[in-house]
Amino acid sequence: MSEAVRADKVMDLKGLPCPMPVVKVSKGIKDVAVGQILEAQTTDPGSLTDFPAWARTSGNEIVDTIQENGIIRIFIRRKV
């Protein structure tokens, strides 16, 4: 587990199914500055493929993904 990545903002999206995690993160990413990191916490397994797809399309970067106790923590660096 890499605790090296520190999030500047955490979004609790646990319990929210598709399309909410991606919809909310696409808005929430604007609350951190370019270069900063947003952590999205979800319980939706689809997020594991959805967030990388969203990041590639929107030009942001997934810097780490941690799964623990059914919670998926995705660390996104805002690049644009």
Place this chain on the structure above:
Amino acid sequence: MTHDLATVEKQVAEMRAQLESLQKRVPSNKLSMVVFSGDLDRALAAFIIATGAVAMGMEVVMFFTFWATPILRDPAKKVEDKDLMGKMFGTMLPKGACSVKLSKMNMGGLGTAMMKNLMKQKNVASLEQMIALAGELGVQIYVCELSMELMGFKREEMIQYPSMDFCGVAKFLEEAMDSRVQLFI
């Protein structure tokens, strides 16, 4: 050498013109969707894709036609001056997103009620909530004027939606030609 320069300049001008005409034909990062079905499941899929597309940075335009038109009716609004056919369609077709049914396993409404319950349990947004979210996210909705006319729907009985307009097929095609993704649901 001046002759050569003139030739190159001419070629550059030609290429620029070609490039400009090509640029005009490159579709925008846009999703155009025809929503034809009046089924709850299909309408939900349409709005999940639409809101997801906004999250992916796309502009989204939805065209509601035929059986999908009554999804956008407001059950609280009443319109008086309808002819017999209009009244018939008005009564027989769903009055808004809250009363559309599943395409399969409806079982006289029982299946749809069970599905709605399940969705609530699993935190899945209802169709009404998805429409509201789409409005918040700036999804443009166009409603087919022909369907309105055929089914005798009046503009006054449609829901309040931030950007809803009425159109014909040409508007859809203009948007579709300018869209990287087009869907028919």
